[in-house]
Amino acid sequence: MKTTTGKTTASDHRAATLHDVARAAGVSLITASRALSKPGVVTPRTIEKVRLAVEATGYLPNRLAGGLRSRRSMTVAALVPAISVQQFLPSVQAMTEALHAGGYQVILGQSGYDPAREDELLATMLGRQPDGIVVTGLIHSEKTRDMLRRMQLPVVETWDLSDDPVDMLVGFSHRQVGAAVARFLQGKGWTRLGIATGDDHRAHVRRQAFVDAVGRPVPTAVVPAPSNLALGRRALAELLAQQPGLQAVYCSSDQLAQGVMVEALARGLRVPQELAICGFGDADFAAHTQPSLTTVQVDGAAIGRRAAALILDRCGGVPIEQPVMDIGFRIIERQSTGA
Amino acid sequence: MKTTTGKTTASDHRAATLHDVARAAGVSLITASRALSKPGVVTPRTIEKVRLAVEATGYLPNRLAGGLRSRRSMTVAALVPAISVQQFLPSVQAMTEALHAGGYQVILGQSGYDPAREDELLATMLGRQPDGIVVTGLIHSEKTRDMLRRMQLPVVETWDLSDDPVDMLVGFSHRQVGAAVARFLQGKGWTRLGIATGDDHRAHVRRQAFVDAVGRPVPTAVVPAPSNLALGRRALAELLAQQPGLQAVYCSSDQLAQGVMVEALARGLRVPQELAICGFGDADFAAHTQPSLTTVQVDGAAIGRRAAALILDRCGGVPIEQPVMDIGFRIIERQSTGA
């Protein structure tokens, strides 16, 4: 319904389209479009007219239509195992912000540590025509890998390393982490070692590398992923039952390590004198537990920023100099592994 | 490029469209469409033909096009202050899963505790034509409230209560929380109270209600949102400087409370004998700190599930019986506030 003044009223049910804006501004549809998306190619006077018309009509561009036509949805699909896995939050947060600054929006999917679900979810998300994909971990399904390559879509695999990435990658070697922690604990003089690990792929790679470095079987407690403090308490109970003389435990997450520490202290075990503990992730609380927690630090925010930059560059046609990046890790030595 | 058999080859750059599927299946475009989205209205034989054609062509529906035409994008926009605020993770996770089960995808936005940014972000997201909106907290901007109401879009405000919600709401009263905690601590016999609070709207409402219930000024340390363990340590230092005889601290998050506890123990203060501590949120670690942490429990997952159900019902045309729900809270008494 239009008033006699020609002004669009609030009782209009249908939202204003670019057509309405163009009419209100007295220009053609395409000029209005250009004024909004390519201001450089239109006279300032026209831009101003269009701007006023946008205000008057309450126009909100329909990105579905724009994306359909231009084949650029200005979205990026991101997959995480689960939103509640704290380890990845800095990555997601940093990536989201960097992409937002570049005009992109993130569509987040939870694969639930389930490869089949990851495939299905990826397919669903691809239907939204994202301009890029960022996955946590590697894509293992051959079918999905082929599909993504054929689509020539920018893809960033993160938080892991591979000889044959789908496209781009930013991560680190979990094998190196496992081996480094084993050497570190052995270097401290601990010999009766144990492992508390979440039941996910990357944690198992670290575990296996740890065992390989030790060179003999290591008592291990496996808990469901995502791990947490309560599971850590149970894991230590299990380990002590297996190996009463346990001296040091490597945990696949700081949450798990915190649980191991709590359980140890609850049992009157002194940390690190009677039990040394090493975590993974350098969570914000790791420096503040009593005793403070030795752990493996990975710069999650850097992974997220880098992944975003790769996507933005690729979408912007900027040549990628380094499509694969190992961002490394370091062991942060604190009190929980002794002096 | 087409082969002589008419089969679409992998070297075709352009992705298969419904048109290709229809041709491969030997049916019309719309029949193919219906076979995929309204199976009930098509013969099983036709569905099978279309299914095979989908497999052969590697067809992936373009949801941008479908959404544009049908005016149903099958997406829901969700706003959180920041992804890394752990308090809201169970909500987001539960909501995402429930919506996913209903065929909807979540587009997550981070408002960064900034009202202006929230408005801007909401506008951006509305351009993606979501079928519903879920916000953490209330929408305060009159302009945005009006716009959302006019659009007749399903909106759920969460984690708070209001006399005048934009549309639907599921939350609880932060005033009641603040008052209840004050009464609880006073009932335990503590008189020299203090507050450590994050600098966000809802935390301040709880703080103010706490102060009102106490009936006199309460020493307060305000830290930036989102709060964390390290900020909690600093907050206690600040509070002790203000009020050396401090007996009990109410904290606006469990992370903050954990920091207060760590700092107290580091200073040789016994908890709860010399300092009682109460948190907020019932984080997973709260039951396992030493001593265990008294806190306020809110069922975040229930909020998320309920928000999703409201959106799904509204989108499905199901009448909403209870558009506003107070899901309440309860104080979980543990060791940190004494016997």
Added chain:
DNA sequence: CTGTTAGCGCATTCAC
């Protein structure tokens, strides 16, 4: 149950 026609709102392409 199946098909034909039309058009969602916008940006690309070509003309001026």
Added chain:
DNA sequence: GTGAATGCGCTAACAG
């Protein structure tokens, strides 16, 4: 610098 025509891929509306 601006405009007219066209179609992105899909589904609503109506016909048969």
